Amino acid sequence: MAQTLGLELLPAGGPRRFTYAELKLATGDFSKAIGRGGFGDVYRGELPDKRVVAVKCLKNVAGGDAEFWAExxxxxxxxxxxxxxxxxxxxxxxxxxxxxxxxxNGSLDRYLFPAVDGKKPMLDWGVRYRIALGVARSIAYLHEECLEWVLHCDIKPENILLGEDFCPKISDFGLAKLRKKEDMVSMSRIRGTRGYMAPEWIKSDPITPKADVYSFGMVLLEIVTGSRNFEMQGSLMDSEDWYFPRWAFEKVFKESKVEDILDRQVKHCYDKKVHFEMVDRMVKTAMWCLQDKPEMRPSMGKVAKMLEGTVEIIEPTKPTIFFLQE
Structure with a gap:
């Protein structure tokens, strides 16, 4: 009966244990790759009950069977x-x-950044806002509501998947817990992805949930601008001290030209009366997330409230390039 209803797949008392042979069959001998990342490769699979799954083969994982099962x-x-x-x-x-x-629907980067042919699917402002809020709430859940709190350590558009109706879903959460201990040491200063790493990774400061807050702030700014934080359009970005958050801050808060930072692809859909408050909240929230000192950044729970509009957001301090300050 459980098999008929597909209930054997749901983690009621724990996740289901598959055999290697079952997954080899489901994925056509791991032939349908749909993604590659730092933690391993992902394959599309189909179970005997026709359920489609994503099968991730991990690299450099800690512990024996029992420890792995527990995590x-x-x-x-x-x-x-x-x-x-x-x-x-x-x-x-x-x-x-x-x-x-x-x-x-694949990962968020496909919708934000131009493909090779320059085309990308369009996300309107309402969808972008819903994605940002959903991601903020899920990270807040990991940090504040789980019995075992979890740091993600690699928040970026590639790890934000889009389901039906573009409902965002964070992937790869909890995988840092599965890494080998010696791997954690060797990775500790380079955990994450260039462009999204908080200053504390590079400065060898203690890592707290505020590292994820910084990464989320960078993603939030990319959702508004439709540009990679380290690959902006235009020549002024070539100077060594150019810094994406500082550029956005000066455009919005010094020059009052929020339109200058909006994703060109949906700029024509931007209606100041309808969208200003929403975009303004997204930009202000991003700026607070991107403060170089962790204690200046809000918690992820507060970030979600800032985006919802349920708490007042005071004007943020300008983010700095931390290593140029010292």
């Missing part, structure tokens, strides 16, 4: 609308594989 069970019990659902795992023959729900 995976914690991840599988994290339930939030805006987190990718973990259904099961495989730990056999030295393999460490996770089985996730399949999220149909």
């Amino acid at each position: 995976v069970t914690i991840i599988a019990r994290m339930h939030h609308l805006n987190l990718v659902r973990l259904w099961g795992f495989c730990a056999e023959k030295g393999q460490r594989i996770l089985v996730y729900e399949y999220v149909p």
Whole structure:
């Protein structure tokens, strides 16, 4: 009966344990790659009940079967609308594989940054705002509401997947817990992705949830501008001391030209009467997230409230390039 209803896939008391042979069959011998990342490669698979899944083969993972199962069970019990659902795992023959729900619309970077041919699917302002708010709420859940709080350590558009109706879902959360301890040491100063890493990673300061807040601020600014934080259009970006958040801050708060930073692709849809307050909240919130001192940044719970408009946002301090200050 459970099999008929597909309930054996749901982590009620824990995630389902798949055999390597089952996943090999489901993925056509791991032939349908749909993504590659620092933690491993992802393949599209189809289970015998026709359910489509994303199968992630992990690299450099800690512990034996029992330890791996214990950590995976914690991840599988994290339930939030805006987190990718973990259904099961495989730990056999030295393999460490996770089985996730399949999220149909791919990752956010495909919608924000121009493809090779210059075309990208369009996201209107309302959808962008909903994506930002959903991501903020899910990180707040990881930081503040889970029984075991989790740092993501790699918030970026590639790790934000878009489901039906462009509902955002964060992937790769909790994977930092599965890394080998020696790997954690060797990675500790380079955890994350260039352009999204908080200053404390480089300065060897203690890492707290505020590191994720910084990364989210950078993503939030990219959602507004439609540009990579380290690949902006125009020649003034070539100087060594150019800094994306500072450029956006000066445009919005010094020159009062919010239109100058908006994604060109949806600029024509921007209606000041309708969208100003929403975009203004997104930019102000991003600026608070991007403060170089962690204690200046709000918690993710407060960030979500700032985006919702349920708390007042005072004018932010200009973000600085931390290493030029010292």
